[in-house]
Amino acid sequence: MRRKVIFGNKLLPYLLLAPQLIVTAIFFFWPAAEAIRYSFLRQDAFGISVMFVGLENFQDLFADDRYLQVVWNTIWFSFWVTVLSMGVALLLAVLADRHIRGRDTYRTLLIWPYAIAPAIAAVLYIFLFHPSLGLLGRALNGFGVPWDYRLNGDQAMLVVILAAAWKQVSYNFLFFLAGLQSIPKSVLEAAAIDGASPSRRFWTVIFPLLSPTTFFLLVINITSAVFDTFGIIDALTGGGPGNATQTMIYRAYVDGRVNLDLGSSAAQSVVLMIAVMALTLVQFRFIERRVHY
Amino acid sequence: MSQVQPAIAAPVPLAAEAPRRRRFLGADLTTHVILLLGVVLFALPIWIVLMGSTHDAATIGRGEVPLLPGSEGWNNYATAWSEGNTRRASVPVSTMMFNSAVMALLITVGKLAISITSAYAVAFFSFPGRMLCFWAIFITLMLPVEVRIFPTFQVVSDLGMVNTYQGLIIPLIASATATLLFRQFFLTIPDELVEAAKMDGAGPMRFFKDIVLPLSATNIAALFVILFVYGWNQYLWPLLVTTSTDVETIVIGIVKMLGAEADTEWNIVMATTVLALLPPVAVVILMQRWFVKGLTETEK
Numbered sequence: 167m168r169r170k171v172i173f174g175n176k177l178l179p180y181l182l183l184a185p186q187l188i189v190t191a192i193f194f195f196w197p198a199a200e201a202i203r204y205s206f207l208r209q210d211a212f213g214i215s216v217m218f219v220g221l222e223n224f225q226d227l228f229a230d231d232r233y234l235q236v237v238w239n240t241i242w243f244s245f246w247v248t249v250l251s252m253g254v255a256l257l258l259a260v261l262a263d264r265h266i267r268g269r270d271t272y273r274t275l276l277i278w279p280y281a282i283a284p285a286i287a288a289v290l291y292i293f294l295f296h297p298s299l300g301l302l303g304r305a306l307n308g309f310g311v312p313w314d315y316r317l318n319g320d321q322a323m324l325v326v327i328l329a330a331a332w333k334q335v336s337y338n339f340l341f342f343l344a345g346l347q348s349i350p351k352s353v354l355e356a357a358a359i360d361g362a363s364p365s366r367r368f369w370t371v372i373f374p375l376l377s378p379t380t381f382f383l384l385v386i387n388i389t390s391a392v393f394d395t396f397g398i399i400d401a402l403t404g405g406g407p408g409n410a411t412q413t414m415i416y417r418a419y420v421d422g423r424v425n426l427d428l429g430s431s432a433a434q435s436v437v438l439m440i441a442v443m444a445l446t447l448v449q450f451r452f453i454e455r456r457v458h459y
Numbered sequence: 460m461s462q463v464q465p466a467i468a469a470p471v472p473l474a475a476e477a478p479r480r481r482r483f484l485g486a487d488l489t490t491h492v493i494l495l496l497g498v499v500l501f502a503l504p505i506w507i508v509l510m511g512s513t514h515d516a517a518t519i520g521r522g523e524v525p526l527l528p529g530s531e532g533w534n535n536y537a538t539a540w541s542e543g544n545t546r547r548a549s550v551p552v553s554t555m556m557f558n559s560a561v562m563a564l565l566i567t568v569g570k571l572a573i574s575i576t577s578a579y580a581v582a583f584f585s586f587p588g589r590m591l592c593f594w595a596i597f598i599t600l601m602l603p604v605e606v607r608i609f610p611t612f613q614v615v616s617d618l619g620m621v622n623t624y625q626g627l628i629i630p631l632i633a634s635a636t637a638t639l640l641f642r643q644f645f646l647t648i649p650d651e652l653v654e655a656a657k658m659d660g661a662g663p664m665r666f667f668k669d670i671v672l673p674l675s676a677t678n679i680a681a682l683f684v685i686l687f688v689y690g691w692n693q694y695l696w697p698l699l700v701t702t703s704t705d706v707e708t709i710v711i712g713i714v715k716m717l718g719a720e721a722d723t724e725w726n727i728v729m730a731t732t733v734l735a736l737l738p739p740v741a742v743v744i745l746m747q748r749w750f751v752k753g754l755t756e757t758e759k
Contacts, residue, residue, distance in 0.1 A: 196610075
């Protein structure tokens with residue numbers, strides 16, 4: 167899209183763009199290029215010599231069962247966080263959109279968790295699920311369920327999924343609510359006059375009209391489950407037990423920082439870059455299409 | 460009209476009205492119950508931490524999860540604020556809060572400033588390389604700092620910015636979300652308005668200051684909330700770039716306090732958690748109306 171009326175200055179637009187372009191060049195393009203370069207290199211254990219190894223880092227990565235496990239963890243984790251947080255958010259948004267008393271209060275009470283940091287959400291969940299300190303953790307053990315997410319990998323995955331979904335609900339709630347409010351009331355009234363029951367109205371009128379919002383949230387949620395959850399996993403489980411809750415970001419961090427294997431870590435970054443680009447392109451094409459109709 | 464309506468409504472027999480009303484009441488009740496459950500679901504973990512922060516370490520350590528306030532609140536908050544974790548040498552919460560506030564505010568102001576000017580350039584000027592500049596900015600959307608974390612760290616370290624506010628803040632300013640939102644909004648400003656301003660002899664900077672900035676108030680407010688929360692909540696980047704405790708943020712500080720579990724002062728951790736929650740939650744609640752409005756408008 168291009169506007170007809172524009173200003174004709176020669177130098178000014180470059181001056182206005184300069185700050186963002188400079189910051190982007192130094193802290194975005196340069197490191198991104200370095201990540202790609204490192205992914206083709208291998209350093210010896212002492213960091214003395216570096217050699218070009220072509221695609222070996224990538225080959226090693228996908229030949230490594232532990233990495234495939236990490237990829238699977240990421241998919242499993244993102245899937246459940248997205249399904250849970252979007253499902254709960256949609257239910258709450260539909261209800262909070264009804265004409266009921268205290269509607270605005272409910273909205274405020276459901277929106278504020280948006281402000282909580284992932285790492286802080288993890289701390290809150292420790293006090294719920296810790297086997298000896300947590301309210302629910304203690305209760306479970308009291309009922310004879312052997313609960314200790316620090317030892318049991320499945321339980322650890324469950325806790326990080328719950329914490330991440332909990333944190334994400336209010337964001338989705340906001341967007342679903344906005345989506346619901348932009349549906350013309352006349353459409354809903356017409357459906358009601360035609361005698362459609364509330365649940366029928368939801369599935370045949372509201373839900374299809376919400377699909378752009380739903381799709382947008384789907385992409386955002388997957389991206390945030392993959393990238394924004396480092397804090398939750400680090401604070402709650404540290405990727406453990408074993409590597410039951412390691413996701414791709416976490417693994418890239420561990421390999422780079424702890425194992426000092428920069429080649430492998432860079433290759434993992436490149437894999438993630440390609441994944442985000444694919445997601446973003448899907449989203450962008452979709453949004454562009456939406457703009458046209 | 461309003462006087463006519465009751466006259467029409469009155470003849471409807473009350474008996475026929477009653478069952479329908481009861482059904483609506485039932486639906487309302489279900490709505491309230493589910494919404495209340497949702498509220499409790501969100502509030503419960505916070506309530507536990509809030510109550511826990513008013514008890515002594517021993518009570519929490521024994522696992523007696525307190526659901527009612529205790530008497531140690533003042534002590535816990537005072538200790539956390541001025542000393543932090545007492546068993547290990549740690550940073551007072553006041554220092555960490557200050558660092559987080561500096562980081563969150565500068566990221567917010569920095570991002571807003573560079574993105575509103577660059578969006579203005581892209582939307583209101585025609586110049587060689589315009590689309591190239593736009594795409595160069597746009598592509599950053601695709602790669603969050605988490606993905607290129609080590610190379611970015613390398614760059615920051617080469618520039619001697621490790622353990623500085625600059626190192627903490629500037630790399631996180633390089634992203635396109637705000638630029639895109641502003642550009643989208645600028646494209647909705649009618650050409651006639653620009654034309655009128657030009658005819659009145661306003662230059663581009665005058666137009667920016669007198670027309671574009673005031674019109675963008677809602678978007679700026681919404682982005683302020685989003686960016687402040689984003690900045691305050693950062694974890695992975697500060698973890699890597701701050702090794703000195705002088706610039707430690709509170710989100711990092713809490714996770715460090717958890718450290719070795721046996722040695723953790725849970726009451727202090729809980730008080731610190733409450734303090735860490737307050738600023739971003741306050742920003743969201745105080746600016747809720749603008750925040751929601753800004754999001755709703757950009758969604759359309």
